[in-house]
Amino acid sequence: MTFFHSRLQRRGGKAALAAGLATVTVLAAGCGSSSPGSSAAVKNPPGSKLSGTVIVFAAASLNNAFDKLGSQFEKLHPGTSLKFNYAGSSGLATQLTQGAKADLFASANTANMKIVQDASLVSGTPKDFAQNKLEIVVGKGNPLHITSVSDLSKSNIKVAVCQKDVPCGAYSADVFKKAGVTVKPVSEETSVSGVVTKVSLGEADAGIVYVTDVKAAGDKVSGVPIPPNQNVVADYPMVRLKDASNSSAATAFINYVDGSAGQKVLASYGFKPGS
DSSP, rough: HHHHHHHHHHHHHHHHHHHHHHHHHHHHHHHOOOOOTSSHHHHHHHTOOOOEEEEEEEGGGGGGHHHHHHHHHHSSTEEEEEEEEOHHHHHHHHHTTTTTTOSSSOOSSHHHHHHHHHHHHHEEEEEEEEEEEEEEEEEEEEEOOOOSSSGGGGGTTOEEEEEETHHHHHHHHHHHHHTTTOOOOOOESSHHHHHHHHTTTSSEEEEEHHHHHHHHHHHEEEEEEOTTTTOEEEEEEEEEEEOTTTTTHHHHHHHHHHHHHHHHHHHTOEEEEOO
């Protein structure tokens, strides 16, 4: 400031003094403000804190993984709360098209997601965040020594499957077709968790479920792999719903699930990355 002050004195007069003070004012204002793109503006954007409840409609096979992801998300964003409605994807799609309120939908197949899309209930394009495969679930220790899909066609084997409109039911039908067998189930469940329960309780000898469901059941059941040429890859899409009451937190949860931390949790439950 020494050089600027000496020049002001030599010029003299009130006009020069006023001009100098105006220059100082402009310089001070420039030093004390932050432009919209400054680090201060980026660091503390208005309304950046997430809060409130997020209602998630999710396929039953996501139960354990999403419970953990929800807990992690709530710790990462204090003030948020994740409420999950788990069921067969077809049932969830029906609930949504009949007016049920939710913030986002995670389906175990693209067919039921399309039902919700066709009803104009989604915001944006669904994202495939995970993949799954099928496995034969049998009683603990595999007491009947079931080794293949063809064994499920035997008359002495009681088989439980999902209903045909539920993703795991449609996938099971594909597996039977690829294996060239006819299976007559003793029970058709509304969700994949129902099939696991039937087998774990001994009410069925075997069933077709996801790899992740056998893993989640722990030592209650055992699993028999299905060869790749008979298996099916299940894509899991997720999307925010158009009438979401907490769109910001819903979008943040979708991004969290699809991010590295979310994918790590999904992998620990047996899911593969989405396509």
